[in-house]
Amino acid sequence: MxxxxxxxxxxxxxxxxxxxxxxxxxxxxxxxxxxxxxxxxxxxxxxTARFNTGHVKVTTKAYADNINQAPNDLAILDASNLILKLEDTFPDIDWACRIKFGGLIDVPDEQGETKSQGPAMGIGLDLFSTGSKEALRLNLAKSLVRGNLPTKEGEILLSEDFSQKLGVNSGDMVTLIGSTMGGSMAFYNFSVAGTVRFGNTGLDRGTVIADIRDIQLALDMTDAVGEIIGFFPGGYYNDELAEIVMAKSEKLFVGETGEYSPVMLRLRDQEGLSLxxxxxxxxxxxxxxxxxxxxxxxxxxxxxxxxxxxxxxxxxxxxxxxxxxxxxxxxxxxxxxxxxxxxxxxxxxxxxxxxxxxxxxxxxxxxxxxxxxxxxxxxxxxxxxxxxxxxxxxxxxxxxxxxxxxxxxxxxxxxxxxxxxxxxxx
Amino acid sequence: MENIPVIKTERLTKIFPMGKGEFSALKGIDLKLGTGEFAGLIGPSGSGKTTLLNILGSLDSPSDGKALVLGQSIGKLTAKEAAKLRKEKIGFIFQSYNLLQVHTVYENVEFPLLLLNYSANERKKLVMGALEWVGLTDKIKQKPPQLSGGECQRVAIARAMVKTPSIVLADEPTANLDAVNSHNILQTMARMNEELKTTFLFATHDDKVIGYLKRKIYLKDGMIDKDVTN
Structure with a gap:
């Protein structure tokens, strides 16, 4: 049938x-x-995780309260100890220190007078340490338009659009004018190593990237970082894992009080990402x-x-x-x-x-x-x-x-x- | 032999709702049909022939009165029992053949046997036998759209007869056929009736069919007007 x-x-x-x-x-x-x-x-x-939030992020409580302003005066002090502690407690998570900063990029002419100038949003990250995945994470090598990635201290990457706006080529000197952690004016000279295009309009508008040690020097942030971000194994955000990690971090940070005490944020807690x-x-x-x-x-x-x-x-x-x-x-x-x-x-x-x-x-x-x-x-x-x-x-x-x-x-x-x-x- | 009633009705009535009122299609029909009869319900459209055929074929149930087919009361049968009665004992022949269009001649005739769970060998033997009766053994692989109207109706007859039913109900079987094909079909059915002693009941108003009938039951307005046996 x-x-x-x-x-x-x-x-x-x-x-x-x-x-x-x-x-x-x-x-x-x-x-x-x-x-x-x-x-x-x-x-x-x-x-968003790679450039900004990480899968989890550790900051000070005060920094977390004003996170949109990237307030480096509220940054984590004694960062090297904290990162050791995090690596010890969460060995599967890849931890990385970041400093976000804002400022002006000033391009001088032959006489040292300002030729062009523009506002920049900067990221200081670990470009030089052996085993650092930060350059890979931000896909910097593939995003390179002109020049090279920074290979030594004092080098900086500019977004291609920004560099064109300023009329800067690789090898040119630029000055970062910003504010130190203590609130003083900061001036720091960089050599432009290359330009990058991220494929993201917001980032391409005016982003600069330099090694975190240079930024610590520039902004007077010795052993201080704005954020420590963590990335889960597998490379994708996992809400359940984030929940577990955060619960564990609360135990880790128990007893630490005050506005400079560390606090962990999940990706979903930042930038309205929960939805x-x-x-x-x-x-x-x-x-x-x-x-x-x-x-x-x-x-x-x-x-x-x-x-x-x-x-x-x-x-x-x-x-x-x-x-x-x-x-x-x-x-x-x-x-x-x-x-x-x-x-x-x-x-x-x-x-x-x-x-x-x-x-x-x-x-x-x-x-x-x-x-x-x-x-x-x-x-x-x-x-x-x-x-x-x-x-x-x-x-x-x-x-x-x-x-x-x-x-x-x-x-x-x-x-x-x-x-x-x-x-x-x- | 013809005295054994295979069909018996007593005051058989069928009422259909019509708008807010009712329409009586059958009004107290009393009828007996014996084994091997070759009879026809004759009358104009609306006289109740098809309604009576439907009830006797257990496709519908009476509103009142009794309809006994092979001793089974149609009104009391469950849907399952009615299907079993049709499957085992009743063959249908339709005006428009109603063959399964995507299946071959062989498969169309085989279908009732599949429902009866015959083995493949038995099916083959019976199907070929039935097709031999209607002279279509050379067309077993053809499908209905490739056949003429007369051939289609012969397939329908083979399908109705393949399970050797006790009763064959034929509703206007020649309505779509020309005179030559009609006579061929009627001769085939008459021969089957003669040799297999199957009871045939037609619903018709076709003179060609009426000419072959041994018993003519004339219906008028849902009642038997005349019952004539040759």
Missing amino acids: IRFLLKGLIRDKSRSLLPLIVVAIGVTLVVFARGYINGIMVDMIEQ YVDLTKSMGTIITFIFMLAMSLVLWNAGLLGGLRRYGEIGVRIAIGEEKGHVYRSMVLESVMVGVAGTIIGTSTGLFLSWLMQTYGLDISEFTKNATTGIMMPNLVRSRITPPDFYIGFIPGVVSTVIGTMLSGIGIYKRKTAQLFKELEA
Whole structure:
């Protein structure tokens, strides 16, 4: 009997091919949309983490309260001891010291007079220590447009757009005019090692990067850092792990009071990222649910149309003596077969499209050039294929198909036999 | 032999709701049909032929009165029991053939046997036997759209007969056929009735069919007007 039904299903294209195409398209959209949105959101989160928040961040309580101003007068003192303590307690986390600072970059002419000047947002990070992953983390080598990465003290990187605005080339001298930790004016000369383009409009506008030791010297911050940021093993933020780490840090810092005592912040506690983190976590479910609902409606209608077209067949099967329940079950079985086949095709297509998007990305710099949010939007958005993408399509693909068939089948099932017979004869 | 009633109705009534009122399609039909009869329900549209055929085929149930088919009261059958009765004992032939369009001639005729769980060998033997009866053994791999109307109706007859039912109910079986095909079909059915002793009950107003009937039951406004046996 199953062979008989299978033959009918394969030969009747409107029973097999049409719903198969509908399911495959729907599943393709689910898998692709999930990978795409996941990619965008994770990229946004990770880009923000790499440049700004880390997966967790340790600062002083007072610094944390004014974190948007990067108040270096409230920085962590005795930072080398604290980082040792953190490395000891959390050996799997990669810890890095950062100093964020603001100031003016002044470009002198041959006489030492100001040729050009512009406001800059700076990051001091460990560029020279053996084993430091900071340059790699910020993708500096690949972002290089002109010149080299800093190789020795007193060198600085400028964003390409900023350097063009100032008319600076690699090898030129620039002066950082800022404020020391104690509130005095700071002047520090740097040689421009090279220029970089981060692919992020906000960063490309006026960012400078130098080794943290230079910045400590420039801003009079001996053994002081603004922030110690930590990155989880695996390279992606994990909210559950962050929760555990933070709970452990509270025990670590217990007894330390006062506004300079250290405090840990999770990524979700910074830059209004909690909503994004929650959305990322539930995005798969949301997308799957929306598509499942939409596909159920589409397949319900397709099932109804198919059912109407099949009145003749169903009527004759019942007249010959097939039980209604058997007819109904055979229709559901057909829909399972179509659903599974459509899901396999749709998942393969969706994964292929996601892979293309993951490999080549989509340039959205035109849309992000005026972005002012604290969340860093990458200019090149990419999909991110995760293990659930390989099976998530089965929920809308099979469940929706079966629900659609069951709903449409009920209409036929509930009709009186004689009514079906009449319609069959009409 | 013809005295054993395979179909018996007593004051059989069928009422359909119609808007706020009712419509009586059958008004107290009393009828007996014995084994091997070749009978027809004759009457114009709306006389109640198809309604009566539906009830006797356990596709519908009476509003009042009794309809006994092979000793089973149609009104008291559950959906499952009614399906079993149709599956095992009743063959249907329709005006528009109602073959399964995507299945071959062989598969169409085989279908009732699949429902009866016959083995593959038994099915093959019975299907080929039925197709031999209707002269279609050379068309077993063809599908209905590749056949003429007459051939389609012969397939439908083979499908109805393959399980050797006790009763065949044929609703306007020649309505879509020309005179030559109609006679061929009717001769085939008459021969089957003769040789297999299957009871045939037609619903018709076609003179060609009426000419073959051994018993003519004329219906008018849901009642038996005349019952004539040749």
